[in-house]
Amino acid sequence: MPTINDVAKRAGVSRSTVSLVLNHSKLVKEDTRRLVEQVIHEINYVPNSNARGLSARVTNNLGVIFMKDYLHNSTQVSYDSDQHIGLCSFNIFNGIMAGLAGTDYGLITENFVCSPDATTLPRVVTEKRVDGLFVVARPYSMEFLSALRDTGLPFVLVGVGCFEEEFDSIYADPGEGVALAMRDMLNTGHQNICLLNCSAQLDTRNLRLEAFRRALEEAGTPFREKWNIQSTSNNGASAYRAFRSFWEAGNRPDAIVAANGQSALGAMRYLYEIGVRVPDQLSIIAYEDSSVCGYATPALTSVNIRKEEMGRQAAQCLLARIREPERPVKNISIPPYMVYRDSVMTR
Amino acid sequence: MPTINDVAKRAGVSRSTVSLVLNHSKLVKEDTRRLVEQVIHEINYVPNSNARGLSARVTNNLGVIFMKDYLHNSTQVSYDSDQHIGLCSFNIFNGIMAGLAGTDYGLITENFVCSPDATTLPRVVTEKRVDGLFVVARPYSMEFLSALRDTGLPFVLVGVGCFEEEFDSIYADPGEGVALAMRDMLNTGHQNICLLNCSAQLDTRNLRLEAFRRALEEAGTPFREKWNIQSTSNNGASAYRAFRSFWEAGNRPDAIVAANGQSALGAMRYLYEIGVRVPDQLSIIAYEDSSVCGYATPALTSVNIRKEEMGRQAAQCLLARIREPERPVKNISIPPYMVYRDSVMTR
């Protein structure tokens, strides 16, 4: 393994000069720089990351922690699992990797379940393995975020509903998504739209509800409390049950706006069983377009929330924060867009 | 930030002693050890990972590279995307994380597309950022694996069909999966089973085909070339087209064994369109149980390949390899199991 000494010797310069070249300093004369780079290439020199870090007090690694809660830790692959929550994080993660391509940073990942009292921090943090951190998806507590801030480590929140005014956050606004879906449903002439909402634990629930209410209001349609259907958990089985109760109570919607692909499919299974055809008799739009949406029969018209783009922008944001620690806090909402497939009837 | 010096001073011992305690050496007297640990806890000391690595010539990080090919680099969320390939890797990845919990290793990830000539190695490797490597999923070339071996870095292959005799590999055998599905179909009285195979680029294709042929043979049923349906790509749209051609040629199977959830859904969409009911008129089993399977209507009976378990075992394997570089090569096939849902008719 060649070291910086080998390079220096062979190039006939001092170690410091090589180091300056390595760090893209402009204190080095063009000719010298070129010579050094030449030698580096020749002997296939790669700086030792540990030595570099020890001197410069950096790690050249960034961390990403996937937030988990106690409930959704399951990894089963069934109708009543919440596995898709993980998929969303994975898509964001891919965006982060893409956004970091071309930089010198490695990416260290960790699954982390936020303890209620927030006394425990992720290992990448306590062990100082990273120069910055992506906090991917909910749930997190304010105590946790404060504790994280106190460490001085730069970090950014990223995920659905991950908006916190005092912290850098790159997020999708579920309210905006529901508004988009509602607009579409109303424009295509639907009169009786219900909201198949996510579980009450998720506090994005209210964002969806408010957007739902507002859209109806603007259209001059009355808001009915019961038409905000609450499922107990974020999976197909739970949505199936919630929607069945709603239907059996005699309600007859002509459209469903669903909190996610899984709930949409839950409702669709019930509709299939009772012989109601989608979209002929009832239209559906799902929020948070995921791979299940395209594969449903009929394929689900969805609100795509650009998960990869969220990751990419989070990368930009963290990089900027590290470069310039005092810059103002950024809150960036990534706008969703409609993906038209086959689950909405155009009248 | 307290250093090892602070600990030594406060505990009234030398730096070396603290270091020995840190590294669980048994050269330290019980009392001394306890004292040092006490102090470490008191002043909240955490060893500097860079310093540690620089001296000990380790990184305390392991790498995982997600192999990508030129074709399946898409990240769209549509019926004709291969996004689920990524999902599979993610499940394995989760297993790896789980398997590494309790160790001191961080996990650095990298997307890597294997160049045809294998001249380029992943950055985590060339930059010596890791002490070992997980190569997750296909495609890889033998040139690439050889180049990797030449670096001396311990690594393990993990994924569907990732079996290479000369390297540590933890894998699912698609042939075994197809055999399992066939057994089930035959036991439930199906007579005309077709194989909806994956694309010809994937060399696991033949493993599936062979298992299919053998199962028929053992049952005394004739093998028909055309009943190995070849789709051009691993997604729903492609499987839809392939299955439609098959059907339109007049073939009337009473069962489908599909290479994955997406192809199964592709065929199901066609069946839905032409009014053939699953499972009443035709049964389906999908290989590689993924989240789409549970959400289909009807829910797909599937061959689950324990992706998380694969990751977990890969972690064990790499850890052991690092501990004991000369140990014999391990090839571990993770046995699949059936998940019974609603897409198979029992006669």
Added chain:
DNA sequence: CTGAAAGCGCTTACAG
């Protein structure tokens, strides 16, 4: 079982 010393491979003022 414990301590003094050298060294891992870089970066960073500092002097010129």
Added chain:
DNA sequence: CTGAAAGCGCTTACAG
């Protein structure tokens, strides 16, 4: 623009 020197925080023989 370049070089000599100190130092980052550990580990590891070595001596006792």
